[in-house]
Amino acid sequence: MGKVAVVTDSTAILPDDLGAAGELITVVPLQVIIDAEAHEDGTPETSPEAITVALSAKRQVSTSRPAPALFAEVYADLAARGYTEVVSIHLSGEMSATVESAQIAAGSAPIPVTTLDTRAVGPCVGFAVLAAATAILGGADAATAVANARARAEATRSFFYVDTLEFLRRGGRIGPAAALLGSALAVKPLLAIEDGQVVVHERVRTAARALGRLEELAVDFAGDQRVEVVVAHLGAADRAGALVEHLDERLAAGLESRSVRCVELGAALAAHVGPGLLAVVVSPALDPG
Structure with missing residues (x-):
C-alpha cells in the first residue's frame, strides 16, 4: 500500500499535540499583509496579540492565498520523502483562493494529489484534517481519507459572534450576511457557516444574549452525540473561558474524557472578524482507536 500525506493551510487551527498524526500533516501558511508588508501566518508578526493591536489601531490588514508555487514545493518535497499520494484539505473556496492554488499545483505534482474544499473555515477544517490523518493511520487509502x-x-457546525460586521465587510467575506449591514446597530447577529459562506443564523438584541445563545446552540447541536468542541476567540479570553467552563460541564457526557479546547485565532482568520469574536465549533467525535 502507498504512503499518503495530508496537507492543509494555516486556517485549520490544529491542536499543538497531534501525536502520530502530526507526522503525516504539513501546514501551508497563508500570507497576512499589514500596511502593505507581507508576513506568513503563524509568525511573531502575525500573532493574535499583534493582529489585535493592528486591527484596533485601524491599520490595513488583509490576507492572501499561498502561491501555487508554494504548494508545488510542498508536494515535491513529500514525494522526495517517499510519499506516494497527497490529500490536500482546505478552507472554503467561497472565502479564499487557497484551494485553487492547491488545485493548480496538483496538476503538475510528481505524485497524485486530491484536493478537498471543505466549504468550512477554522476548527472545522482542522477536524476534517484529523479525520483524514486518523483514517490513514488506520490503513485507509487516499480516497477513503478524503x-x-x-x-x-x-x-x-460552527457558530460565531462578532462585535461588528465591519471586518467581514472589508474583507469581502460577509456573504449573505451582508443583508444585515444596514441594521447592524439594532441587532447582534449570530453567524454560521453554510455551504462555504457566512450566513445569519439568528438575531438577538444584546451581546449578552448572543453569547448565551452560542452556548445553547452548541448544547442543542451536540445532543446525545460523542463530540469534540473548540471555542475560538480574538481578544476575548474572559468570554471564551466562561463559555469553555459552561460547555465542559453541560457536555461532559458527550465529551467523555476530553475537554473543550480553547484557542485564539491566527491572523489569517482574525483579519476578517476583528477583536471580540467568539465562536464555538462542535464536531462528532472520531470512533475510538
Whole structure:
C-alpha cells in the first residue's frame, strides 16, 4: 500500500499535540499583509496579540492565498520523502483562493494529489484534517481519507459572534450576511457557516444574549452525540473561558474524557472578524482507536 500525506493551510487551527498524526500533516501558511508588508501566518508578526493591536489601531490588514508555487514545493518535497499520494484539505473556496492554488499545483505534482474544499473555515477544517490523518493511520487509502474528511466537515457546525460586521465587510467575506449591514446597530447577529459562506443564523438584541445563545446552540447541536468542541476567540479570553467552563460541564457526557479546547485565532482568520469574536465549533467525535 502507498504512503499518503495530508496537507492543509494555516486556517485549520490544529491542536499543538497531534501525536502520530502530526507526522503525516504539513501546514501551508497563508500570507497576512499589514500596511502593505507581507508576513506568513503563524509568525511573531502575525500573532493574535499583534493582529489585535493592528486591527484596533485601524491599520490595513488583509490576507492572501499561498502561491501555487508554494504548494508545488510542498508536494515535491513529500514525494522526495517517499510519499506516494497527497490529500490536500482546505478552507472554503467561497472565502479564499487557497484551494485553487492547491488545485493548480496538483496538476503538475510528481505524485497524485486530491484536493478537498471543505466549504468550512477554522476548527472545522482542522477536524476534517484529523479525520483524514486518523483514517490513514488506520490503513485507509487516499480516497477513503478524503471521504472521511468530507463527511466530518459536513457533520460539524460552527457558530460565531462578532462585535461588528465591519471586518467581514472589508474583507469581502460577509456573504449573505451582508443583508444585515444596514441594521447592524439594532441587532447582534449570530453567524454560521453554510455551504462555504457566512450566513445569519439568528438575531438577538444584546451581546449578552448572543453569547448565551452560542452556548445553547452548541448544547442543542451536540445532543446525545460523542463530540469534540473548540471555542475560538480574538481578544476575548474572559468570554471564551466562561463559555469553555459552561460547555465542559453541560457536555461532559458527550465529551467523555476530553475537554473543550480553547484557542485564539491566527491572523489569517482574525483579519476578517476583528477583536471580540467568539465562536464555538462542535464536531462528532472520531470512533475510538
